[in-house]
Amino acid sequence: MKTKDLFLASALTLENKFYDLNYIKKWIKVQNNNVNVNINKIDFKDLKGWNFYDEYSILKHETSKFFSIEGIDIKTNWGQVSNWQQPIINQPEIGYLGFITKEFDGVLYFLLQAKIEPGNVNYVQLSPTLQATKSNYTQVHKGKTPNYLNYFTNATKNQIILDQLQSEQGARFLRKRNRNIIIKIEEDIKIEDNFIWLTLGQIKLLMQEDNLINMDTRTVISGISIDFDFNANFNSNNVFLNSSNKDKPLFSFDELIQFITNRKCFYDLEVSSISLSKMKNWIIEKDCIKHVENKYFKIIAAQVSIENREVMQWTQPMVEPSQEGICAFVCKKINNVIHFIVQAKLEAGNFDIIELAPTVQCLTGNYRTDGHESLPFLKYVLNAKENQIIFDTLQSEEGGRFYREQNRNLLIMSDDNLSNELPENYIWMTLNQINTFIKYNNYFNIQARSLIAAISYI
């Protein structure tokens, strides 16, 4: 079967020949119960191996490995504030996020890992088969290698069925990207204890619940373009399955590219390094780097201990958000096709000035109180009626860097009262168009991709 047909069949399959959804949810709970995670906030001086260097310019590991916390100065004509400074995570190495898949009875199954991420609200969430650094991957460091790494390093061209570069959060990471990769194997494979086979349909439904599917899984899944046969009759009530079927978009690809070029040329983004100690409005205390008004997020120091079969302990800096954020797509049937309101959004760490973001993305201020009334569509999303809400869940950011960061993820179907006219940084796109842009790197940001990944066709 062709890859696109395999993806489609898997997306439409809830019947897992190994486990049903209830079993899987219980299995995650058991994995969670079997582990004991402690995170204690500590002082920076008690971090082991992590130090400030050059008079508090930078916080990094003594080996210069892992990541560093640096200061940046941002000048831009985007938004209300034309100049600010902030800490950011610099982790230049490309990370690898990979799934092993295998066909059973004509359906593609994905191998997920119940992975402990200390920062997560749920400590254990389902991650891709492999999360590895480029050093792991290219074997620069000999040493303990992650499970299943060799399947990826030895993958032949024919085994690779998806391979994309995708961005991380532009407000927190400086131009970070990950390689999102899916391979398909034919041979038998030993399934380790904390691994499990799921269909794409199951993964998508689990994404519509709080904090079960981790961010890395969501980003890889978002790259899968469900390719509908335009003549197929699915006999389904699913609004996306039916409407994506005949794609008559409001705008052509050329028009969408014109919109993006226009926004990229209109906005400036100038990012330069500064010392952490010289950031205006940020102060370094003994146990955190924080904004003077306690806004946005803090850099904290954490001692982590994880106990299951073995005990692991380490210390590291983490990012602690000041509040829960919100990300929402508003969509509407226009010309009988569902269209999404996509936002061209500038974030400090973006690789190329703007990326395409959800209709509403408000992560760096309290969306409930902080005077965001003027933020387009925020009120519309918060006032949506029950029957307009396709999903409304809490999703965690990467638990290896973020301390209990979870954001509200919503998909809202508009009523007919919502105008087709949009503010200047917004444009309508169909799901097929979004899927196409996601394939080309650095068009859609991770918050948008995460929402798109959760769209179910069942």
Added chain:
Amino acid sequence: MKTKDLFLASALTLENKFYDLNYIKKWIKVQNNNVNVNINKIDFKDLKGWNFYDEYSILKHETSKFFSIEGIDIKTNWGQVSNWQQPIINQPEIGYLGFITKEFDGVLYFLLQAKIEPGNVNYVQLSPTLQATKSNYTQVHKGKTPNYLNYFTNATKNQIILDQLQSEQGARFLRKRNRNIIIKIEEDIKIEDNFIWLTLGQIKLLMQEDNLINMDTRTVISGISIDFDFNANFNSNNVFLNSSNKDKPLFSFDELIQFITNRKCFYDLEVSSISLSKMKNWIIEKDCIKHVENKYFKIIAAQVSIENREVMQWTQPMVEPSQEGICAFVCKKINNVIHFIVQAKLEAGNFDIIELAPTVQCLTGNYRTDGHESLPFLKYVLNAKENQIIFDTLQSEEGGRFYREQNRNLLIMSDDNLSNELPENYIWMTLNQINTFIKYNNYFNIQARSLIAAISYI
């Protein structure tokens, strides 16, 4: 008529209702005869307003405008040399390259300018209607504005028929990009003396001659995707027109993206600033910055004077190449469709590690003598038989920065003896696939785009 149909009709039209090709060539010659250009090489100390700063760290204008010459240090695992240093042009502002087009009798005409570029071998070449800086465009500097600028600044969304961000030469410019834009007007327009209406078919044929069409025209034209009606019968002998007609590519888009991701993840490119005076193997003399072995290129100081109706004089740094380079695409009919050998190539100034380049691109060493025998396909191109050569011309680089830089541009049709198996940084793409990738920014480099622009369907 739809834009894509207008582009196609214009590409297939040689009959210009205003001027035929012979007249146009004569007209360019007249423009050339009417101008007197002198470039004298001078010492750096005689540059007016241009100085070295910070102990010969950087060469720039006292206003910090225009561009600067800076030193960079490059670390990479690409190619034979893992670390080198070189001067590079830093010009962070996005340039605007724009065409005004207008429909006459159902055919789209492009308004070209006979533009004097002092560095060019032919001083006058045909440029887009507008070449402007972002400052011109956004009216940051009040002052004399370029001809026709107001058509672009006032263009409505419906008038814009192409709008793309495209890269400049990655070996000479640091992450420089231009906005390539085409607008279509309905109203009458006054044609200034040195402007002329051409069809797309005429522009493409003129590109197949030496040094008539400047680089800026070539890059904008390359973004035009000729959209063939798959059922049309063109009754033509043109090999591209006939073969693009039924597109059965060797590789799918997903496979091409996998190839690109793989190459981007495999190669590292680490670029950092260094002082011009500290570049290894480069020396600053009184009148040039040059490589100790006189390789690659020199930074020189030039005094320019142009006399036609008025006299203009100024001084500026320029880049003088050490030799003529070569760029060539090799193509082959596979599955009855023409496929091009596309190279994933790393250059120091690239925005995103690698860009897609011609089959052969050899600009920074003497391809005839410098021991490039091992360069894939170079020998094949140089030994091509007459009947394999679709075009073989000399084309100038941008005459505002480069001193008499011209490179040999070839398009070669392979014989059946050329294997379909390619070395690891090379892949087969059809013209339709190339056209699609060009639309998304930073996939194809300017040398590749320039060659693609010159493909004629007549």
